Amino acid sequence: MARAWDNQRIIGLVGPRGSGKTTLVQALIGSRLATGDLVPESLSPVVSVVRWRDTDVVLLDGMEPAPLLLAADALMFVLSSADGVDAETAELWHRCIEQEIPRIVVITELDHPRADMDETVAVLRRLFSDGPELLRLTMPVLDDDSSLAGFIDLGSTEIWNWTTQPFSRQASDPEHIALIAEAREELIADLAMMSDDNRLAESLHLGMQPSLALIEQAMNDTSASGHAQLVVGTGLRDGATLVGAELLLDLLVNALPSPADRPAPVTVRADGTPVLPIAPGPGSPLLATVVRAEPLAPTLVRLYAGSLQEEMAVDCVQTFRARALSVVPQLAWLETDQPLACGQTLSSVHEPLLIQR
Numbered sequence: 001m002a003r004a005w006d007n008q009r010i011i012g013l014v015g016p017r018g019s020g021k022t023t024l025v026q027a028l029i030g031s032r033l034a035t036g037d038l039v040p041e042s043l044s045p046v047v048s049v050v051r052w053r054d055t056d057v058v059l060l061d062g063m064e065p066a067p068l069l070l071a072a073d074a075l076m077f078v079l080s081s082a083d084g085v086d087a088e089t090a091e092l093w094h095r096c097i098e099q100e101i102p103r104i105v106v107i108t109e110l111d112h113p114r115a116d117m118d119e120t121v122a123v124l125r126r127l128f129s130d131g132p133e134l135l136r137l138t139m140p141v142l143d144d145d146s147s148l149a150g151f152i153d154l155g156s157t158e159i160w161n162w163t164t165q166p167f168s169r170q171a172s173d174p175e176h177i178a179l180i181a182e183a184r185e186e187l188i189a190d191l192a193m194m195s196d197d198n199r200l201a202e203s204l205h206l207g208m209q210p211s212l213a214l215i216e217q218a219m220n221d222t223s224a225s226g227h228a229q230l231v232v233g234t235g236l237r238d239g240a241t242l243v244g245a246e247l248l249l250d251l252l253v254n255a256l257p258s259p260a261d262r263p264a265p266v267t268v269r270a271d272g273t274p275v276l277p278i279a280p281g282p283g284s285p286l287l288a289t290v291v292r293a294e295p296l297a298p299t300l301v302r303l304y305a306g307s308l309q310e311e312m313a314v315d316c317v318q319t320f321r322a323r324a325l326s327v328v329p330q331l332a333w334l335e336t337d338q339p340l341a342c343g344q345t346l347s348s349v350h351e352p353l354l355i356q357r
């Protein structure tokens with residue numbers, strides 16, 4: 001049975017070479033919930049899937065920005081605390097601002113002795129925004145020997161601890177609460193400013209402490225709509241455990257949009273006449289685009305609506321036959337009887353459509 005269209009996240013990883021993207025993907029697909037809810041599946045070096053809290057999280061690594069933006073509903077900017085941000089990454093960020101593409105920021109290598117998350121967040125704020133859009137959510141916790149032990153979630157004030165196997169969560173003690181008080185106040189104030197929901201701003205205005213449910217709701221909505229971006233940290237422990245992985249997976253599921261939230265691209269018919277907006281989901285006519293095409297290799301396609309068929313139309317003009325291996329309902333590898341090219345539109349032969357770019 002096909003899973004519902006909101007039980008997936010399709011996320012593209014971007015960032016400078018060596019920032020830790022592939023390491024992060026490997027750690028995320030190896031993550032284990034205490035309940036054992038896990039179906040890791042590595043279908044190719046480009047596409048990986050992990051099932052997390054009943055959601056299939058697809059991670060796209062190593063794709064060029066243009067096809068990645070067609071394929072993914074949200075981007076994960078992976079930036080090392082030890083290196084700077086390159087021009088290409090900064091340019092992509094600014095393009096995402098214009099298009100309000102939902103993003104999350106992961107700061108890696110916080111295990112480094114000289115790593116300073118406060119400083120990295122400050123640098124990113126100068127580079128990436130002129131407002132309160134970057135919402136810093138976590139603060140590193142170190143062991144007695146200064147190795148990275150976990151993170152405090154500034155929203156919930158919970159400590160996520162990777163010194164245990166599996167990772168564990170515990171309440172902060174008063175000493176930790178005092179340590180994070182200022183950063184937490186800043187997070188909530190920025191969130192109140194960015195959120196469409198006035199309740200958070202109202203409770204601050206009245207001098208009341210907003211409930212955790214209200215904070216989390218505002219955070220998830222503001223992030224998933226692309227209005228603000230959560231910033232979290234990761235790092236290695238004993239060279240192997242990725243501290244922060246499971247916390248990040250929770251955010252990918254809770255605070256980034258699903259394919260059902262993405263409006264299908266504007267399309268026309270073969271004769272150029274416009275088509276009414278197509279609702280995302282399996283009940284609509286097929287609308288898909290080629291996001292990766294290489295000679296002698298399967299072709300990766302992204303569906304915005306409908307489902308794949310054995311015979312399909314490409315760019316309204318030709319038909320072709322395909323065998324599909326679906327990753328999730330919205331993303332599939334095709335073996336085709338003729339070569340396809342990146343950016344082409346796939347649709348039903350009965351209702352040929354062309355995406356307008």
Ligand SMILES: Nc1nc2c(ncn2[C@@H]2O[C@H](COP(=O)(O)OP(=O)(O)O)[C@@H](O)[C@H]2O)c(=O)[nH]1
Binds near residue numbers: 019022023108109112
């Ligand atoms: N110490 C440390 N090393 C890391 C971390 N993340 C990645 N690395 C190392 O950095 C190098 C580049 O990482 P990689 O994931 O291949 O970067 P990519 O080019 O962004 O895919 C590898 O040697 C990783 O082991 C981290 O959080 N801490």
Ligand SMILES: [Mg+2]
Binds near residue numbers: 021022023062
């Ligand atoms: Mg890589």
